[in-house]
Amino acid sequence: MHSFVPGQRWLSETQGELGLGLVVAVDGRRVEIAYRATGEERIYALPDPPLVRLELAAGEHVRDREGRDLTILSVASDAGVNTYRCEDLNGAVVALRESELDDRLRFNRPHQRLMSGRLDPDHWFDLRWRTWLQGMGEADSPVRGLVGARVGLIPHQLEIAAEVARRDFPRVLLADEVGLGKTIEAGLILHRMLLTGRAQRVLVITPEPLLHQWLVEMRRRFNLRFALFDDERFESISEPNPFLADQQVLCSLDWIIRSAPAKRALVDGQWDLLVVDEAHHLDWLEAAASLEYRLVADLAERTPGVLLLTATPEQLGREGHFGRLRLLDPQRFRDYPSFLAEEAGYAPVAAAAAHLLEGRALGDADLALIGSLLGDLDGLDAETIIQRLLDRHGTGRVMFRNTRAAIPGFPGRDLLPYPLPEPDAYRALAGDTAARLAPERAHGPDWSEIDPRVDWLIDLLRRLRPEKLLLICAAADTVLDLRDVLLRRAGIHAAVFHEEMEIRERDRAAAYFASAEDGTQILLCSEIGSEGRNFQFAHHLVLFDLPLDPDLLEQRIGRLDRIGQTRRVQIHVPYLAGGPGEVLFRWYAEGLHAFSAICPAAPVVYARLRDALTEALADPQGADVLIVEARALSARINGDLAAGRDRLLELHSHRPERSAALVEAIERADADGDLADYLKRFWDGFGVEHESAPGYGLVVRPGAHMLQETFPELPEEGLTLTFDRATALSHEHWDFMTREHPMVRAAMELLSASDLGTSALTIVRDARFKRASLLLEALYVAECQAPAHLEAGRFLPPTLLRLLIDESGADLAETIPHEDLQGHCLNHNHKLARTLLESRGERLVSMIETGERLARAAVGDLRQDATARMQRLLGEELDRLRALALINPNVREDEIGALEGRRDQLGQALAKTHLRLDALRLVVTG
């Protein structure tokens, strides 16, 4: 019999959910226990309170208050209070007084619970079994983190996400063409890294107009709740570094640049992963780097994972592109001239790879080129050669770019030009090309009275009603003037979106436009609406003016021509005939063919012919010659790009056979009905109400008599959910329930950390068992405790070992599956249960000992297999990286070092895999 001493830890015999108790005071008649996990204090009468002394032994795994995982090496007692000598995950030895044990620790003692007749209903035992099985299935799944996103299964996105997220330090430029889903790719990558524990602190930086869209996309597609930081939030947090108060932070580049204290705190934010959207704003020239660039460079230097997103990597020139690659890997991209020289060599390599892909025989020149890059080609098949070329050359490992041409399913675009007479007053601006190109700004406030585009627009709106139109123009003033004139002259209410509005106002305007029932027919946007936003529910785009930069034109069209667009995009272009407006229109329409499709050559053609274009704008007589030249140049460059550098990049950015396997794996997970069955049983056991809703939906609400006051992630008012991906995509206000949904993860954690279902007793009547006998069903869990970033679960996830021991000590688990042992559960029949347990107690103890022995032997095998698998997989990966490093400087030294370190640490962690008895069920057959 123990006596109570302050500082000791005790457990409530009857209320395990209180957590670990601490003796705070004792007198002759009572003991006072604090349960800090639940904030309860209880006073118990002595001498016989319903408490069990917590005595831990060497080999057991515990956690301290700071969350460190420890293994007990030995125990010493001083005046009745224990001090445990422990080892942490890094092998350091620490002394832990028992009062410092984590108050939330649960100590399931299935053995004691069973022997003392504390029994749970069978269904909880069954759910425990299924919980562990499910966890095992997920741990090494190639589609982990990808399954739970509310996204359509678009192959190139899944492949990029899987490829990038498995790297130790993912530092890449996601540069798919406009609207192909870079935000989704970044979301998939970070979702996977968060789920596997590879990242915890994530920072996303976007331009101000995209903040809200990111917030919403992360929440509704990935169940990720980002904290949006601005001055107000930053100042309201009193911690020394307010960013440390949140794990997933979203903020705008503009705000950080403006706020010096925020900038300092952000750089010290200890991020694991940094995402920068619209990264082409990070200007860099060899001679000067912008403020924005320098800030991101500071962050990138201190953050292991960096994702830069841009659809126009070469906007503002190749030098800026190089600057952004340098953010990802400053060692590799050290100087601009060598980068240019190296790039020049890509085209022939890509051409050779293309020949191989097309199944053509290689000529001597190709063979010599490939041989000089890869060494001996003997015995290598075409596929292997292509893989190696992709792997080892170019910017492949740091940059991904998919183009529309390679992705099916875009409905296409139609150009609808409207030449309009140029008013005399505008023509009078001749001599000032800029003014004549934007007469609405140069002419004065009454421009809308004389500009034919206004009547044309009113007419178009009437003709297309109720179809929605997005209008983009260069300036906020034009937006405001157009709004006024539409209302005044035609009674048309337009929503507006421009840089002088507050973020919330802009988001409201976009929502007002989006609303199907009572929204506006037209949204008038200044240029800030041309970047990143999703307006693909509309099919008509009006380009009220045209930008000079072709990347900007593509950004504008990309608002509608993006994933999710269901019809051909109608591009309406009104222009003033005879003047520079017509020249610019023809430049895009006839010279670059940039309205009807993306013109990859456009930035280069623009850079080369900029002067000629300026001249033709000033003097439209020269337009014909210019257009012919632009057409020839863009055809040639587009051809070169298709055959050269971009072809290689495209090949590397999407390998269909790999993405097909990912799509198939996710489809299989989606089709598996187990999860719905699992959750329904869980809810039933817990007391959560659920009923079908029309159209693959399910309404779930807290019941009146639940096991605990709340169910994880279930709001008081309940929620509607669906297990069906297609339904989830069309009902975005419903939760998409997958194994990765926070509710499922929290429910599984709740169960495995509690003692629900850890001991059960069932009577099974089955003709296969002739006479009354005992079977002991034991669930052991082999666990490898290692720091999360090592992802030990890939090789040895918490692994369930199920044993079914009969009275002779034989294990029948293989022949009698768990599902076959259904029967009558004795958790309510205490009397019968106790009689059974008392009469067969000795036999039971010996069966438990046998189980323990068999499980220990099995865990040894498991440990060995996992270590061998880890050595093989990481060994292969290391060989590949080392081979790559010899020829491709894109492979960084620290990547190889990190992988070697990981292999060693994993080896040590796997060797310490330990075994824990999780649950016991006594089955009485007859």
Ligand SMILES: Nc1ncnc2c1ncn2[C@@H]1O[C@H](COP(=O)(O)OP(=O)(O)OP(=O)(O)O)[C@@H](O)[C@H]1O
């Ligand atoms: N797999 C997907 N399932 C469902 N919707 C998707 C998927 N991928 C992309 N989308 C939708 O398509 C649109 C374009 O995606 P996203 O915004 O990620 O593209 P982007 O490449 O970042 O665009 P931009 O170049 O304009 O910044 C968004 O509305 C997004 O929600």
